[in-house]
Amino acid sequence: MPDPVTYTAVLPIGESTVAFVSGLLAGERARRGTRRGRRVLGCYRQAILVLRWFIDGTRVAQLALDNQVGASTAYRYLHEAIDVLAAAAPSLHGALLAARAAGHSHVHLDGTLIRTDRSRAIGPTAGVDLWWSGKHDHHGGNVQVITAPDGWPLWTSEVRPGREHDTTCARAHRDLLPTLDAWTDDEHATLADLGYGGENHRLTCLIKASRGDKLTDDQRTVNTLHSATRALAERGNSLLKTTFKALRRVSLCPWRIVLQP
Numbered sequence: 001m002p003d004p005v006t007y008t009a010v011l012p013i014g015e016s017t018v019a020f021v022s023g024l025l026a027g028e029r030a031r032r033g034t035r036r037g038r039r040v041l042g043c044y045r046q047a048i049l050v051l052r053w054f055i056d057g058t059r060v061a062q063l064a065l066d067n068q069v070g071a072s073t074a075y076r077y078l079h080e081a082i083d084v085l086a087a088a089a090p091s092l093h094g095a096l097l098a099a100r101a102a103g104h105s106h107v108h109l110d111g112t113l114i115r116t117d118r119s120r121a122i123g124p125t126a127g128v129d130l131w132w133s134g135k136h137d138h139h140g141g142n143v144q145v146i147t148a149p150d151g152w153p154l155w156t157s158e159v160r161p162g163r164e165h166d167t168t169c170a171r172a173h174r175d176l177l178p179t180l181d182a183w184t185d186d187e188h189a190t191l192a193d194l195g196y197g198g199e200n201h202r203l204t205c206l207i208k209a210s211r212g213d214k215l216t217d218d219q220r221t222v223n224t225l226h227s228a229t230r231a232l233a234e235r236g237n238s239l240l241k242t243t244f245k246a247l248r249r250v251s252l253c254p255w256r257i258v259l260q261p
Contacts, residue, residue, distance in 0.1 A: 010054055011048070021047040024084040040069050041077065049074065050081035057245035075252075083177060084254055092175060095155035096183045106189045107154065108147045108233030109180065109196065109203065111166035112240070113140040114159070114257050115249045122164055131254050133162035141250075141257045142169045144176060151235030161259040166195040187193060191230045 064074035
């Protein structure tokens with residue numbers, strides 16, 4: 001390799017964010033009994049490595065080179081940070097309590113596909129990969145996202161294989177639908193699209209005409225208002241992928257996908 005050129009880069013985050021991640025990593029090292037000086041990178045530099053991956057989508061090979069560690073070490077640092085961040089994330093119950101305390105009359109539920117590199121994991125259907133999404137024509141993982149009325153992400157689920165539809169994914173998370181059901185009352189609702197039509201007894205979905213029937217004018221008006229209100233849920237998915245560029249295409253094991261805002 002010719003002589004490398006170094007340059008200065010800036011992450012668009014505050015020092016408090018780095019300190020927060022660094023503190024979580026320090027706590028994890030203390031829990032593991034890691035002795036001082038046994039790691040190539042301290043907690044602060046590891047936090048920078050991880051945040052570069054999340055925010056800039058920097059390749060792991062480049063992170064390893066910049067920090068003078070091996071690729072396997074860089075992956076280990078990254079996996080460790082993903083685990084501690086996931087453990088520190090708010091629960092769905094806590095997120096909904098915060099939404100109620102903030103005076104939100106509704107939240108949105110929507111699924112998003114996080115694209116991944118090609119994955120040859122065998123699925124239940126012959127000839128179809130487990131992580132292949134026919135809807136998006138790409139490999140990826142399905143994550144369920146709860147957003148505030150303005151589209152701000154409040155909570156994200158664990159990942160499910162991309163072949164699964166939104167309703168299947170929502171049902172696979174044991175506490176998701178029951179918790180949303182418990183949160184719903186005369187003053188609070190969860191808005192969702194037709195992809196969740198099988199759960200319209202506890203989610204507020206678009207009205208679907210029965211076979212051979214047409215929607216009334218009132219029903220079409222309700223659907224128009226519903227769609228206009230729920231459209232902001234797409235903002236939440238967009239915010240996640242524009243804030244964390246790593247989520248535009250993940251090269252890690254798909255089960256490692258975590259979208260905590």
